[in-house]
Amino acid sequence: MQVTIKDIARECGVSVATVSMALSSKKTRVSEKTKAKVIEVARKYNYQPNNAAVSLVNKKSKLIGIVFNDLRNTHISSLFMEINNVVEKRGYSLVCHIIEDDGAVECDLLRNVGAGNISALIWAKSLEKYTNEEKKKLNDAILQLDVPVMTMDNYGFACEGTDVVFDYRQGGYIATKHLIDYGHRRIGCVAGKKNYQVTQERLEGYKMALQEAGISYDEKLVVYGDYTMNSGYMLFSYIMGKKVTAIFSMNDEMAFGIYRAARMYGVSIPEEVSVVGFDNVPFADVMQVPLTTIGIPVEEIGKYIGERTMELIECTEKKGRNVREYKPQLLLRGSTRKI
Amino acid sequence: MQVTIKDIARECGVSVATVSMALSSKKTRVSEKTKAKVIEVARKYNYQPNNAAVSLVNKKSKLIGIVFNDLRNTHISSLFMEINNVVEKRGYSLVCHIIEDDGAVECDLLRNVGAGNISALIWAKSLEKYTNEEKKKLNDAILQLDVPVMTMDNYGFACEGTDVVFDYRQGGYIATKHLIDYGHRRIGCVAGKKNYQVTQERLEGYKMALQEAGISYDEKLVVYGDYTMNSGYMLFSYIMGKKVTAIFSMNDEMAFGIYRAARMYGVSIPEEVSVVGFDNVPFADVMQVPLTTIGIPVEEIGKYIGERTMELIECTEKKGRNVREYKPQLLLRGSTRKI
DNA sequence: TTGAAAGCGCTAACAC
DNA sequence: GTGTTAGCGCTTTCAA
DSSP, X not given: OOOOHHHHHHHHTXXXXXXXXXXXXXXXXXXHHHHHHHHHHHHHTTOOXXXXXXXXXXXXXXXXXXXXSOSOSHHHHHHHHHHHHHHHHTTOEEEEEEOOXXXXXXXXXXXXXXXXXXSEEEEOSOOBOOOHHHHHHHHHHHHHHOSOEEESSOOOOOSSEEEEEEOHHHHHHHHHHHHHHTTOOSEEEEEOOTTBHHHHHHHHHHHXXXXXXXXXXXXXXXXXXXXXXXXXXXXXXXXXXXXXXXXXXXXXXXXXXXXHHHHHHTOOTTTTOEEEXXXXXXXXXXXXXXXXXXXXXXXXXXXXXXXXHXXXXXXXXXXXXXXXXXXXXXXXXXXOOOO | OOOOHHHHHXXXXXXXXXXXXXXXXXXOOOOHHHHHHHHHHHHHTTOOOOHHHHHHHHSOOSEEEEEESOSOXXXXXXXXXXXXXXXXXXXXXXXXXXXXXXHHHHHHHHHHHHTTTOSEEXXXXXXXXXXXXXXXXXXXXXXXXXXXXXXXXXXXXXXXXEEEEEOHHHHHHHHHHHHHHTTOOSEEEEEOOTTBHHHHHXXXXXXHHHHHTTOOOOGGGEEEOOSSHHHHHHHHHHHHHTTOSEEEESSHHHHHHHHHHHHHHTOOTTTTOEEEOSBOOGGGGTSSSXXXXXXXXXXXXXXXXXXXXXXXXXXXXXXXXXXXXXXXXXXXXXXXXXO
């Protein structure tokens, strides 16, 4: 049995209220002497306040909910580590919720999350193309949580928090433009899940670059995967069948799948086909032919999310909702060549 | 404000006790009629019990603590996903604690964890070579938690739970033996953190294989990194300076670092040096020269940990402590060659 | 079958 | 400066 405030009170010959105040970090009217005594006894018994009790009365806990799709992607796990690093230092812990892509489940999940007395929510999953009704349902569920919510996309939530967005459109544009600058005209696109907002944005960038160069858009050159390595692997033969000289892969994972398939089919990168990835995960630079890719400042983003979350939790005045945008960067490596 | 049991009681014209019982999954003596009514109203208001209150009275929460070093390693994040997948289905969530390698911090962390009203703890960080005093302190802190504790190593904790261990010694042996079978006599070892138990075990396997083949152990051929890609990268030139024809890398990450360095130095794998990794992360199979490595059944292990944890939480009778061991497997790919 | 009441551990008025 | 008390939302005796 953990020792409680009551045990300490008894031992010190004071009331529980005094103990509570003495142990509180707020400035109180407890005498130095009593305070010292209480702290000493508390330490002696290795006292730890019961979080459930504290949450119950404060209506807030030291827990921050975090929701994402898949942690196996290095890009996500790096983000996670960065966020955790910040909040942990302030005594908060992340409670994980991993969610498959399905609007219905999201609301169920939120009911669950809401019961958890979290102090904030970090919604790090990709935004999908929701119907208006789905959107409304999700927003209602979020509002009911009544805590600040950070998102990684423009969810349009009406609650306090920040939408931390990345300019995927620009990223798609830069990647494609680079290929065009290298003389490619027939550029395949291995896209991610079609119903993700971030997929559509990258695709717009891709189209924009093509249009700018006077290359007509051919939807046969665009093929949809699911952002996993395996999907890149599976899609390779289709896209090569379209006689492309270059591929824009919407993330590095899929690009790795492409590498693997290329090896299998004996197609060499970049001699026979140029490849640009997206994310800049650490492995991108390990390959025999390092992957040219679009960099995302994950450390910076993670740190910001963590700090902003803490600020929202600790600041009493409401701050409303704002947007913070990060920009892409082309990382030129070995997987693309001029033709 | 979330709706409470009280609101429902008022609306139904019954007492809170009745509502509580009606909503409980245990068999109760509430009339079907009342029960139906209560459930209907609860659903109407989207009622969710307040976890803090439930925890406070039950002394248990729907939270499971999990402690690890670094999630960026695909091997760890896969494990995490598997575990989460199992416990989430049963309504539990994982609360993350990431911890640097330092005994002192561990106990601090545990104090923190203990305050969180978790129902079980999954200690998925590597065991270090502790002094007896450190061991005792850690064990005491663990005992005070008074919840089942799963570990991924032989921590020797005295509490209820399971040590899920992997035969790293055998893994080290198999990896080295494979190299010896391929005719290598001068085999470098890029080890992980020296103070980790798992490092020492792999090293023992390495030595065992050498001895068996009548090759004398040369400690100059063993060099210690920290299991990150970067450390493999940094250590490459040293180990090549020792004129080895093969390298046993204690994990895949470091092997990738070796790949990268090899490319930089223009050393080809496996022509000039054979490499064996350890873990079998998905990327191992992506490389131009796929990495021969030691497989760990991560899915199986993660699933077992999740299920065993749930069993320990839900079963009332104490189950004591047991050990479950998993075995390594050599995955022959392209990074080793006969000489 | 249902209700009243106590209590889980803690905080914060309010009283002394 | 310190103690008394109410109450956070819920479960669980014990009475009715």
